[in-house]
Amino acid sequence: MRAYDLILKKRNGNQLSKEEINFLVINYVNGNIPDYQMAAMNMAIFFKGLDKDETLNLTLAMMESGDTVSLKEIPGIKVDKHSTGGVGDTTTLVLAPLVAAAGVPVAKMSGRGLGHTGGTLDKFESIPGFSTDLTIEEMVEAVTNSGVAVVGQTGNLVPADKKLYALRDVTATVDSLPLIASSIMSKKLASGADALVLDVKTGDGAFLKDLDAAVELAKTMVEIGQGAGRETVAVITDMDQPLGKAIGNALEIEEAILTLKGEGPKDLEELCLFLGSHMLYLAKAVNSQEEGQKVLMELLNDGSGLKKLKELIEVQKGNSKVVDDLSLLPRAINQVSVKSTLRGYIHKIKAESIGVGAMKLGAGRETKESVIDLAVGIILEKKVGDFVEIGEEIAIIHTNDDEGSLKVKEAYDLILESYIIEEAPLGKPKLIKGFVNKNGFRPY
Ligand code: URA
Ligand code: CA
DSSP states (O other): OOHHHHHHHHHTTOOOOHHHHHHHHHHHHTTSSOHHHHHHHHHHHHHHOOOHHHHHHHHHHHHTTSBOOOOTTSOSOOEEEEESOOSSOOHHHHHHHHHHHTTOOEEEEEOOOBTTBOOHHHHHHTSTTOOOOOOHHHHHHHHHHHSEEEEEOOSOBOHHHHHHHHHHHTTTOTTOHHHHHHHHHHHHHHTTOSEEEEEEEESTTSSSOSHHHHHHHHHHHHHHHHHTTOEEEEEEEEOSSOSSSEESHHHHHHHHHHHHTTOSOHHHHHHHHHHHHHHHHHTTSSSSHHHHHHHHHHHHHTTHHHHHHHHHHHHTTOOGGGGTOGGGSOOOSEEEEEEOSSOEEEEEEOHHHHHHHHHHHTSSOSSTTOOOOTTOEEEESSOTTOEEOTTOEEEEEEESSOTTSHHHHHHHHHHHHHEEEESSOOOOOOSEEEEEETTEEEEO
16 A cells, blocks of 8 residues: 555545555554655545545544543443633533532543633643642542542543644644544544533634534534444534633633532533533433433532532642632732723624733743743623623733733733624624534534
């Protein structure tokens, strides 16, 4: 078999066999196929696509390129959740303890933030002492004993994706649907869960801005999951504004704690209950999604979710007193009020620019090597649908720099530009846009 012939075959729009895809992935990872040939293959895939079988086979080949995690020692059906990347997406912080409180084991492998999106590991590490650096054995033990753990990726999971993603990033082939789907799903399958709930974002702050593309991605990922023998569903959700009010690491921990006390932003609570209820359903802990919603609501109201968060923090060596005393979280020195220059209704809050604003303040990484400031970020005081007067506060910048510094000025301007304010009134936007399971797409 020769890489050249496979590139030609795909360029001409023909289907690659399982053996051919395995050949490509194995030999690319071990260095026998050079970057220039794989780059050409990626571009051929970008234009000609991959069918259902090819996409599944690529995902499985990528998954098998490195270590895979086994969660078999943990009793019960393990359900994972994955978001395609939002801004201010605080759901994992709420969901992991809440779902665990319902008796469903959650072994969460998370990543760090890059660019305009934040990372769950960074957020948890803003709790003093909290360690995400557990071995697989330690994670399995923590989940077996207390039902939940949130850890960084350990071992050599999906090296094919690391290499392929870096190549796609510099060859304009990131936004190919089968390549995105196989990249995400290979990592999810390798991390060992039995079932998956995917949160596919659509809108300004998302990878795929339009709804049709998000639905296609969701369908492709659900098909891969089913094909790999893992029950998978996807929820399509709105990213035409950041989720909740807080963007920033310690600020989002505070938001998660408030949400587990029933005092959080309603959009964040709604999404947590919806995603969580599907997790409970896939874990067979409830007989319907509606029942799952009810169970989680009770666990939120009676404080069980919050108690589980405390336990999670203690097991991972953090100071669990933060749950009762938010002042123990890192806090920025200065708060700068952002005031509207327009009068009217908020139609959109460009999530990507808000994310970039938070990054400029130091909450996110410009490059993988950047050092972040866990205390800083942005609180959105007004959201889509709200009315504002000229001079009214729309957001608060939390910063360790002077109010007059360039950083703060840049963030201030980005926030102002992100708020799209118009005269016409607008109702509250719909957060959950649709649902995909093995039977297809159902709009909401
Ligand atoms: N996230 C991933 O992990 N991979 C992609 O290709 C796109 C988003
Ligand atoms: Ca948030």
